[in-house]
Amino acid sequence: MKRTTSFFAMILAPALLLSGCGQGRQAPTVRVGVALYDQSDTFISTVTQQLEQLFQEEEQLRGIKINVSLADGRSSQSVQNEQVDRFLDQGYDIICVNIVDRTAAAVIVDKAQGAQVPVIFFNREPVEEDLRRWEGAYYVGSKADRAGILQGQLVLDAWREDPARLDRSGDGVLQYVMLEGEAGHQDTLLRTEYSIQTLTAGGLSSEKLQSATANWQRGQASARMTQWLEQLGGAIEAVFANNDDMALGAIDACLAAGMTAEELPFIVGVDATPPALEAVAAGTLKGTVRNDAAGQARSIVDLSCALLDGQSASSAVTLEDGKYVWLAYTAVTAENLEQFRQAQ
Template sequence: MKILRMLFILIVSLLLIIMQTSNAKNNIFASENIKIANVAVVMNDFQHPQMLFIKQGLTDIQNENRDKVNFIFYDGKGNLAIQTEIINSLISNSNIDLMVIGLINPQSDVVEDIIRKADLRNMPIIMNDVNPETALKLSKGYSKVIFLKGKSEEVGILQGKILVDEWNNKGMDKNKDNILQYVMLKGETNNPVANVREKYSVSTINEAGIKTQQLALRVVNWNKEIAKQAIEALLLKYDGNIEAIIANDDTIAIGAIEALQKYGYNKGNKSKYIDVVGATGLQEVKDLIDKGFMTGTAIINYEAQAEAVYKIAMNLLNNESPIKDTNYTISDGFVVLTVDYFPYTKKNNISS
């Protein structure tokens, strides 16, 4: 009887050891074998100030959590082929625990191919700037992929409200036809963020009772020089009929301002001024606004976005719900981030 009791105790002890070992393997931060998570961050182009803001935010978080995370950054250089080559290499790298990916104008088949390969390796992935249809479809089939989105419509709404305020001050309607003639500078074709900002900036103006006429839409690939060249050509074409320029972000808004100033606009003469709105909150743009050379911008909190990436990544690596201990929500395949946006104009220059 004593032998049977000792054998029973031995079996139970072995089972407990096996269970503890299994739990340690399932948790990257298990107390028995603490491991710093290697998180690869593959961005579309570090020439974009927005990407640099995210990189700096993640770097600051890493410096405060050196015992938990190590971010490794990869620059796609604005080239999808380069990005996919980097991603494929990282998927086969056993030292990488999780990937954060911001693809260049991602197509559904490209996104699915990446996720399928990562899923074979059981690697968690966080992706942003994916169109809603793709996110809804793929989120149902792959448990370790998270699609992020902010409330991009709020950026467009802020841009629209800035222009509504200007219109109501009676200075914009240069030809007195009660129609706001504008040019749209769009970041990318079929980019979800660009699409939403474009839509809501104009709809906000219309909902305020202001009629609009789009004189031109130019896709400028988030590039300042392309934006500058586009506005130079449009100024010659429309010869004083442009009343506003709506830019998807501050980088291309700066390109628009440079083009305008080349032709004598937006240098301080109120009779030769075209309203320009952007989005990001670059210091260069704030300076232009403070000098009266640009109308306004929507400030985006990139520190909060970086914090969201970190929190969700840690949750995934610990096999927790991606939104555990956050105020984020899940909707239509996306984790929706709660990030504040603020208007910056000469009248209400809220510092970022």
């Protein structure tokens, strides 16, 4: 990147001069554009809230104005491309992108490079070749296969502890259904694959009764689960959901069908969103995998400030392969729930 001088220092100097002259003029503004794939997604909303809070703290610390502008792509890559174009055309200083289509990052990277504006992708990982097109492009997120492994381990541990709790049919085989995110999305594929692979590696036989795409959405998951309950009844012993919103949708369907919390299948999700943690506390969600929203937001802000300060990215965050900031997943159950609820 060509930005070698501290951007914060460049804008802060005239602000100090103005205050010294007693003109009462406002300090200059740093503009941060945040392009979201879908702002209604519970996890993305949580990350966004954390981002806004942390940038406000930086604003107070530095004595300048940091303007964070959010744009909702509404699950359309063409809409998101237009939003990124507006950020660049209006001279934004850094852009953060939760990309709609992970295979479409090249266009955004090339435009950011042309404008010499750093771009930080987060939570939805671009194709590696696209990210490597320019040194000013980075990614902050978590490895999707690890989420699948931990989710599978939650079920495997519960089976080993008390097989009868899950094995309602008594056949020694776990009958499950799978609620999947977007078709073809990397998180969908890896979370699905590795959750079941973990069961197999642990010696647990399993049988998939049904699987369907619910696009990360609670309502769609509830509709799917309602259909399966009508078809399969009590044969469903476990529900794997690629995220918490879909897990909560499955719970909604079960409760609407008249089940008590004790009668629900063993349902697990991913993200550890606030509503999901409440469901764990209630005993309807048996476990989830914490996707570190606060950690992602903190890394994005630290990386943004380092780049605007003219510092190397590695001075602010731990980078892997010069491009990636990886946050760890953590399994959440009723036993360790409180530490995560307190961290909200």
